[in-house]
Amino acid sequence: MKGKWMHSVHKRLATHLSCTSSPDVTKEVYRCRPWDLYHSTKRNKIPGMFPHFVLPSCLLPNGYISSQTYNGKPILLYRDSESGTVKAFLNKCRHRGAQLVGAHTTVKLKSRAIVCPYHAWTYDIRDGSLKRIPGEAEAFSCVKKEDHGLIPLSCKEVAGGIWVYGDAMKEVEDFSEHKQVHIEIEELLDLSAESFSMGRMVGTKEWEIDANWQISVETFLESYHVPSLHKNTLNIVTQANNKTVPMVTDHLDGCDIRMTVPLQNFDATLYEENAKSFVEQFLSSTTTTYFLFPNVSITLTKRFAFFMSIAPRHDDVSKSKISAWAITYNDHEEQMNLCQRDLEGVVNGVEEDWDCVEKIFKNLSKDQISIYGSYEGNNIKFLNDVKNIATHFVNT
Ligand code: FES
Ligand SMILES: [Fe+2]
Structure with a gap:
């Protein structure tokens, strides 16, 4: 009961x-x-x-992206517009580390492309994959795009909120348990x-x-x-x-x-x-x-x-x-x-x-x-x- x-x-x-x-x-x-x-x-x-409590679930509707912090590092949260699942990534470009989305921003995405403000490397927010490098053929022909996606973080939704966690906690408890x-x-x-x-x-x-x-x-x-x-x-x-x-x-x-x-x-x-x-x-x-x-x-x-x-x-x-x-x-x-x-x-x-x-x-x-x-x-x-x-x- x-x-x-x-x-x-x-x-x-x-x-x-x-x-x-x-x-x-x-x-x-x-x-x-x-x-x-x-x-x-x-x-x-x-x-x-x-696990670090990052945001109440209802503040990230479907199709929205939010920039938050985890252990002092800027991170991105995205709720898929179709499945409703949440993904978390470091808010950091794999080119030279620029912050992709400004601090404490929560916005509805018009497309799934996240474009770095510095040199416009472009990622698909659904899985963090790197999709486009401007001048790729001339300047970065030896860089494998599939190895330079956004760094993912483990995250889970429980108790009304979105929680992000790193590898260190795995020794202490199993967060897959409800x-x-x-x-x-x-x-x-x-x-x-x-x-x-x-x-x-x-x-x-x-x-x-x-x-x-x-x-x-x-x-x-x-x-x-x-x-x-x-x-x-x-x-x-x-x-x-x-x-x-x-x-x-x-x-x-x-x-x-x-x-x-x-x-x-x-x-x-x-x-x-x-x-x-x-x-x-x-x-x-x-x-x-x-x-x-x-x-x-x-x-x-x-x-x-x-x-x-x-x-x-x-x-x-x-x-x-x-x-x-x-x-x-x-x-x-x-x-x-x-x-x-x-x-x-x-x-x-x-x-x-x-x-x-x-x-x-x-x-x-x-x-x-x-x-x-x-x-x-x-x-x-x-x-x-x-x-x-x-x-x-x-x-x-
Ligand atoms: S730092 Fe992001 S494209 Fe250069
Ligand atoms: Fe008190």
């Missing part, structure tokens, strides 16, 4: 709201030296070993949406911040900080018990996590006699965030899906880049104002996080010891999962 997990999550949220303890989270206190974790060049390589987290997100998008593929963008934003990527990820793994740091933003729409905003957590696929918090209209007595109305009410009275290890979050809010990817910038342990997109569940225009109002609240909240983590990172000292308590079990899990991957898969 679709959304079966919601019933157990609802019960556990109701319990959290009525009592002071949180049975879901660890009871142990964990101490660590954050300097070592956040300045580790080994740990910094981990996001590059996993993971539990992907199935759940796709089911949720189906339940929330008449047609998520018709979703519209409410907004998109990028931040470049002066802090390690792990510390930024950690901000959305716990809700303990919501009543204090987000007092006037996210806390206004959530429901707290007498300690904090409760969050129900489940671990999926080993390192991935589902986290649900109750909104103000959460009804602990919601009766399950009608499965359809239960699901509708559950979705409109909670917010669920999926953490896709190591650095992507997908949050299903009442009115839109919020995709966020956090990556190290230029191999620098002290800088990260965050990309976010908010996408409606359908193409209805009339909800747009409410969506934009909600998104403003989310962005204000997220910027409170970035401001906080930049200051923490700036003031880190080598001998500092951080303590994680029972509301921060996901953070402990994340830091340990990063450690395990770094130990077993990252060569120095």
Whole structure:
């Protein structure tokens, strides 16, 4: 049954709201030296070993091309106008490396020919093959066109988005598997949406911040900080018990996590006699965030899906880049104002996080010891999962 997990999550949220303890989270206190974790060049390589969330699927309609970045490199995405499949290539000409399409451009192609702006070498975007070299007979007679197509990248569409990945991840996990987290997100998008593929963008934003990527990820793994740091933003729409905003957590696929918090209209007595109305009410009275290890979050809010990817910038342990997109569940225009109002609240909240983590990172000292308590079990899990991957898969 679709959304079966919601019933157990609802019960556990109701319990959290009525009592002071949180049975879901660890009871142990964990101490660590954050300097070592956040300045580790080994740990910094981990996001590059996993699939990179590049773009929500609905932002690349059939026959469109989009220039994005993957691991700091410019790439091209193209959705075939007939088959609807997506292909990814480096956005780089095989002649002398010119960028073929300008940064952050998404356009409908009039033809399948991509012409390099520098000397007009021409490629077929369907398979990246090199079709034409001006002056070929005189200047490049020894160059085999079939060996000089665009460099392809592996890509896949799951969980409402387009993901690009390199060879390094093959050692860590098999991305050909459809993971539990992907199935759940796709089911949720189906339940929330008449047609998520018709979703519209409410907004998109990028931040470049002066802090390690792990510390930024950690901000959305716990809700303990919501009543204090987000007092006037996210806390206004959530429901707290007498300690904090409760969050129900489940671990999926080993390192991935589902986290649900109750909104103000959460009804602990919601009766399950009608499965359809239960699901509708559950979705409109909670917010669920999926953490896709190591650095992507997908949050299903009442009115839109919020995709966020956090990556190290230029191999620098002290800088990260965050990309976010908010996408409606359908193409209805009339909800747009409410969506934009909600998104403003989310962005204000997220910027409170970035401001906080930049200051923490700036003031880190080598001998500092951080303590994680029972509301921060996901953070402990994340830091340990990063450690395990770094130990077993990252060569120095
Ligand atoms: S660099 Fe592209 S045609 Fe010369
Ligand atoms: Fe936060």
